[in-house]
Amino acid sequence: MSDLMSQSSDNEPCTSDVITRSGKLAFLGLFGGAGFWLVFAGLFSLVASVKMHSPTLLADCSWMSYGRLKGAANGMLMFGFGTQAAIAVSLWLVAILGQTKVRLSALTLGLSKLYNLAIVIGVVGIMYGDTSGFVGFEFPRYASGLLLFAFIALALPVFITLHNRTERQLYPSLWFVIGGMLWFAWVYSTGILLLQVFPVRGILSAAVHGWVVNGLTMVWLLPISVAVILYLIPKLANAAIPSRLTAVLAFWGIAFLAPWGGIAAGTPLPSWVGAISTAASALILVPILCVYYSVAGMKPVRGNNPIDRTSGRFVDFSFLCLLIFGVFTAINSFAVVSAITEFTYVVDALRVLAVYGVAGSALFAVAYQVISKQAPNCDMCARFAGMHFQLFRLGVVISVVSFAFAGLKQGRALANPDLSFADSTASANIMFKFSTIGELILLIAALLFMTYVVGMTVRSLMADWKTCDWCGPNAKVEVAS
Amino acid sequence: MNFGPFIFLGSFVALLISWAGLILVPQLQLKDLQPETDNTTGLSKPAQPAGMALQGASVYRANGCNYCHSQQVRQTSFYYDVVLEAAGDFPDVFTRTLMEVNPKWEDFEAEMFADSSYEGEVLFKNIDQFRKNYIEKSFENAGIGDLGVKIKYVFRPSGPDISRGWGQRGSVATDYLYDQPVMIGQQRVGPDLTTIGARVPDETRQLLHLYNPRSVTDGSTMPAYRYLFKKQAIGDEPSPTALPLADVFAPEEGFEIVPKEEALQLVAYLKSLNVQSALFTAPMATPAE
DSSP states (O other), X not given: OOOTTOSSOTTSOOOHHHHHHHTHHHHHHHHHHHXXXXXXXXXXXXXXXXXXXXXXXXXXXGGGOHHHHHHHHHHIIIIIIIIHHHHHHHHHHHHHHHTSOOSSHHHHHHHHHHHHHXXXXXXXXXXXXXXXXXXXXXXXXXXHHHHHHHXXXXXXXXXXXXXXXXXXXXXXXXXXXXXXXXXXXXXXXHHIIIIIISOOOTTHHHHHHHHHHHHHIIIIIHHHHHHHHHHHHHHHTTOOOSOHHHHHHHHHHHHHHGGGOOOOTTSSSOHHHHHHHHHHHHHTHHHHHHHHHHHTTOOOOOOSOHHHHHHHHHHHHHHHHHHHHHHHHHHHHSHHHHHHHTTSTHHHHHHHIIIIIIIIHHHHHXXXXXXXXXXXXXXXXXXXXXXXXXXXXXXXXXXXXXXXXXXXXXXXHHTOTTSOHHHHHHHHHHHHHHHHHHHHHHHHHHHHHHHHHHHHHHHHHHHHHHHOTTTSTTOOOOOOO | OOOHHHHHHHHHHHHHHHHIIIIIHHHHHHTTOOOEEOTTTOOXXXXXXXXXXXXXXXXXXXXTGGGTOOOOOOOOEEEEEEEEEEEOSOXXXXXXXXXXXXXXXXXXXXXXXXXXXXXXXXXXXXXXXXXXXXXXXXXXXXXXXXXXXXXXXXXXXESHHHHTTSOSSOOOGGGGTTOSSOOOOSOXXXXXXXXXXXXXXXXXXXXXXXXXXXXXXXXXXXXXXXXXXXXXXXXXXXXXXXXXXXXXXXXXXXXXXXXXXXXXXXXXXXHHTTOOOOOSSSOOXXXXX
């Protein structure tokens, strides 16, 4: 298919810079949108967190109730930031690893606006009180439907680019991209159909809800993060994956194990459902260890390019978080542990670790690789990127550690009926306050990222304007004779 | 080599299997689940919510109350109490049997328990299924049933949630038959609400808690839901629904706080969460008579 909308000439050699610049509109649009929602997700989450310390804050405004703020923040983080950035990353990986230019870049930009419209409608719906009631899948059905449509439309340029690749062999990262995009569409459409359009009866909705929410993280954001890890770590280390076998095992391990998690052993469903889900959650460590053996020991070559350094730090941090997440998930799946951690802040610790630590870091690693190529280098921008990483890492560590400790204290107190419920809340309160600091740091980090994206977009537009032969300062004016 | 179609197909199959396993099969297993009927009252168990309680469920959902409150009582184990209903006519035989069952008992202890004055009391408390089977078999072998001894085994669900009084048994699938959506909850920043209607039946207290949780519970971290209430000037007489607020929680002179319709609906919903009846699949402790 010819691509009239690519930014680069077809005659240019297909270097990685050319490929990355070929999707400028798509990448800037998608990452810009992702950064925007990340900032608002952080803001909403922070306000919700502060409300727990100051219960009368914004108590007169229904739109600002704790539950609505949390629901909106979750939606913005998961779909506004995570999913949107993951689409951009998928598109880039497909183009880079397929050695072809990005197709339908301008159309992707347009579709990203439609996607963002769906998020706006969803967030407004939640704030208005029209939430679906399923934590992690709160968007009302009119927003969910539009979001799914926009996602499928955005997946088309990815698959068209994949179809046009010149490198026919599929690098392992592309397996995860193909699988992830298929799985997201399936998981999300199942959620819409069985929770919102034709809702299943009674407790079965808890089974569907658990499967969907688990799937959004474990078979969408997690595979895309692994795809980034398997590509960027070897690339930045100037090395190759030693054996495809471990990558193959990682892929099929995630494919066959990850979708089974998400249903706690004590959920009032047939007991085998919780048992099988628990076993799968414990076994998820196996494919994660396969990822570890695929890239273990690769040391990034720290060149002079500060953006590459930041990108390398992000992907290393994502890799570390992935390992910790795997270990935590496996430990948490044991009945004796989950009996303590269920219904506690440990749930939040795992969520922050997965969405921010694993997925967010991997997505930022690619975002810096991609956005930095769209405009001339800039020292200030590079410094912003470095500061972003430092703050982001600090925010994730503080949030995860404080939520985990708060959850463990809370869980142990809840398991002891001799302690009053107020004691269980009070025991977790001090650590919970630290998590608010973590949320504040994550918000500042998000603002830095957004500033970087906006700054690079402006620089890119200015560079384009200077070289534009019909609109810029060097425009050729045809004088009528 | 191009494994694209293979990967696509494999990914499809992998998710299909989990979809079938976690969604389709439970659906087939539970599709015929029906409410039970109370033999004495003829009422449905669980009760179908209606009216204001049903509207209140929407208010609960809209405000994301399920972020902080669960609606699932966890039962971690169960025990039995062995209760003596009738001591029978041959206390010496019963005493001997009791001493066989529990060799630690001294003669006088076993004699005391085998006495008719001990009828209605608990012989063995919190014993597990294995111990219960052993005792049952020992009594059966001794033939004490034929001697007029009557023993009752009281089933006792247990777990921290039950000890806290959040319910009398673990939640089961039947409990959620009429819930749409099911809001089991994610966290217990606030207490479990499965039986909140029974624990806090006072509507005024519920309303005060919504208006300002600290007016009811010192140091509560629950955010206030003041937007569910309105402040109005007191007319000729105070409104009958005005909240009895005192001290720092009271509005300024000449004003009163009255609940809006949503607050009343939400409280009606919370009050409806008051029944946890014994089901065939989920027996509850039956107190010894």
